Amino acid sequence: xxxxxxxxKNTKISYTDAGKGTVVVLLHGFLxxxxxxxxxxxxxxxxxxxxxxxxxxxxxxxxxxxxxxMEDMADSVHHVLSELKIRKAVFVGxxxxxxxxxxxxxxxxxxxxxxxxxxxxxxxxxxxxxxxRTRAIKAVKQNYIAAVRMSIANLFSEENREKLTEQIEWVRxxxxxxxxxxxxxAQEGMKLRKDREVxxxxxxxxxxxxxxxxxxVLNYEENLEQIEGTNxxxxxxxxxxxxxxxxxxxxxxxxxxxxxx
Numbered sequence: 001x002x003x004x005x006x007x008x009k010n011t012k013i014s015y016t017d018a019g020k021g022t023v024v025v026l027l028h029g030f031l032x033x034x035x036x037x038x039x040x041x042x043x044x045x046x047x048x049x050x051x052x053x054x055x056x057x058x059x060x061x062x063x064x065x066x067x068x069x070m071e072d073m074a075d076s077v078h079h080v081l082s083e084l085k086i087r088k089a090v091f092v093g094x095x096x097x098x099x100x101x102x103x104x105x106x107x108x109x110x111x112x113x114x115x116x117x118x119x120x121x122x123x124x125x126x127x128x129x130x131x132x133r134t135r136a137i138k139a140v141k142q143n144y145i146a147a148v149r150m151s152i153a154n155l156f157s158e159e160n161r162e163k164l165t166e167q168i169e170w171v172r173x174x175x176x177x178x179x180x181x182x183x184x185x186a187q188e189g190m191k192l193r194k195d196r197e198v199x200x201x202x203x204x205x206x207x208x209x210x211x212x213x214x215x216x217v218l219n220y221e222e223n224l225e226q227i228e229g230t231n232x233x234x235x236x237x238x239x240x241x242x243x244x245x246x247x248x249x250x251x252x253x254x255x256x257x258x259x260x261x
Contacts, residue, residue, distance in 0.1 A: 001016045001034065001035070001038070001041070001052070002016060002018070003015070003016055003034075003060055004016065004017060005060070006079065006080055006083050008064075008075075008076050008079040008080075009064060011056070011061070011062045011063070011064045011076075012060070012061060012062045013053070013054070013056075013061050013062075013076050013079065013080055014034070014053075014054040014059055014060035014061045015034070015051060015052060015053040015054065015080050016034055016041070016050075016051070016052045017049070017050075017051050017084060018041065018042075018045045018049070018050050019044070019045030019046065019047070019048055019049045019050050020048075020049050021047050021048040021049055022047075022048045022049065022089075022090060022113070022259060023048070023049045023050075023051060023086050023088065023089035023090070023113075024044055024048045024049070024050050024051070024089065024090050024091075024092060024259065025051050025052075025053065025077065025081070025089045025090070025091045025092070025101075026040070026041060026044075026050060026051070026052045026053075026092050026097075027053060027055060027077065027091065027092065027093040027094065027097030027098070027100050027101055028052075028054070028055065028058065028059070028094055028096075028097050029093075029094040029095030029096045029097050029098075029119075029120075030058075030095060030096040030183075030186050030187075030190070031058075031148065031151065031152065031174075031175040031178055031183065032058065032094065032095075032097075032171070032174065032175070033054050033058045033059025033060070033174060033177070033178075034052035034053065034054050034059055035059070035174055036094065036171075036174070036244060037050075037052050037244070039244070039248060039252075040244060040248075040251070040252060040255070043252050043256070044255065044256070044259070047256075047259070048259060051080070051081070051084065051086070051089070053076075053077055053080055055068075055073050055076070055077075055096070055097065055100060055186075056068040056072060056073055056076055056182070056185065056186070057178070057179060057181060057182025057183070057185050057186060058178055058182055058186070059177070059178075061076070063179065063181045063182050063185060064076070064185075065185060066181065066184070066185055066188070067185055067188040067189055067192070068182075068185040068186050068188070068189040069103075069189045069192055069193070070099045070100050070102070070103035070189055070190070070192075070193045071103050071107065072189065073099075073100035073103065073104075073189070074100055074101075074103040074104035074106075074107050074108070075107070077100065077104055078104065078107070078108055078111075081111065086111075087110075087111065088110075088111055088112070088113045089111060089112075089113055090113045090114035090115070090116070090258075090259060091104065091105070091112070091114070091115050091116065092116040092118060092255065093115075093116070093117060093118065093120055094118045094119060094120065094243075094244065095118070095119050095120050095217070095218075095241065096120075096186060096190060097118075097120070098117040098118060098119075098120025098121070099120065099190060099193050101115060101117070101120075102115075102117075102122055102196040102199060103193070103196070105196075105199055105203065106196060106199060112203070112205045113205055114205050114206045114207070114208075114258070114259075115203070115205065115206075115207045115208070116207075116208045116209075116210065116255065116258060117207070117208070117209045117210065118210045118243060118244070118251075119210065119211065119212055119215060119217075119218060119241045119242070119243055120209075120218070121218055121223055121226065122195070122196045122197045122199060122200050122226050123195050123196075123197055123226055124193055124194055124195040125190065125191055125193065130191050133187045133188075133190060133191050134191070136151065136187060137183075137184050137187050137188070140180065140183055140184070141180070141184075144180055145176065148172070148175050148176055148178070148183075149172055149175075149176075151175075152168060152171050152172045152175050153168060154216055154217070155171075155216065155217060155240060155241040155242050156168060156216075156239075156240045156241070156242055156245075156246060157212065157214035157215075157216070157239045157240035157246065158214070158216075160239055160240060160242075160246050164245060164246065167245045171242070171245070197226050200226060200227055200230045200232050201229070201230050206231075206233070206258070206261075207230075207231070207232045207233070208232070208233045208234075208235065208254075208258050209223075209227055209232050209233070209234050209235070210234075210235045210236075210237065210243055210251070210254065211223055211224075211234070211235075211236050211237070212236075212237050212238075212239050212240045212241055212242075212243055212246065212247075213236055213237065213238050213239070214238065214239055214240050215240050215241045216240055216241060217241045218241065220236075233258075235254050237250060237251075
């Protein structure tokens with residue numbers, strides 16, 4: 001992937017930009033970076049203009065501070081799009097990337113052409129999730145490598161942990177490029193994020209929610225509640241939190257169709 005860089009608040013933001021047509025902005029999840037889209041981006045770029053952005057403190061993008069709120073992430077995305085003179089786009093956000101996309105949708109609604117939440121949720125963290133994040137921050141400070149390696153395996157459904165060993169190892173290698181400050185700042189930012197379920201009810205653009213039935217991170221049944229009484233389209237895969245690897249071919253098809261319509 002051919003990376004470009006821009007400067008936002010004295011912080012280097014890294015992104016890629018390929019293809020022509022409808023603009024699709026791909027936002028990776030926590031401990032990931034733009035390389036997570038290596039399979040998907042070229043497929044989508046055949047008929048669309050695909051922009052992949054490394055979020056704050058991840059990939060080749062520097063840290064902005066010690067807490068990266070979802071609004072901070074959204075503002076950095078807005079900076080990239082403004083620089084590219086992009087006015088409207090379909091946003092696809094995986095997990096934390098979905099939280100950043102929702103913050104963006106709230107701050108910059110005029111940019112929104114569509115939204116795909118991939119293994120993500122519009123709801124704020126529960127007390128339990130906040131406590132888990134606090135524990136995770138402590139663990140990663142104590143033993144960075146062990147904590148990162150363990151948290152990656154826990155994203156896949158149990159049966160895929162044995163099947164997809166190569167992919168899991170690759171995700172781990174990428175995750176271990178994430179600086180400690182970037183990890184902590186993102187966790188702190190996710191703890192603070194607000195509930196944006198209202199967007200699912202009133203957004204004037206199409207929204208697609210893609211969930212894994214055996215997602216170890218986001219409870220499937222609870223996640224369904226947020227779209228009751230909305231026009232949000234739902235696609236369910238039978239696996240875990242990493243649909244781009246666990247359900248690669250189906251995901252390509254689903255996103256291609258969503259972009260066509």
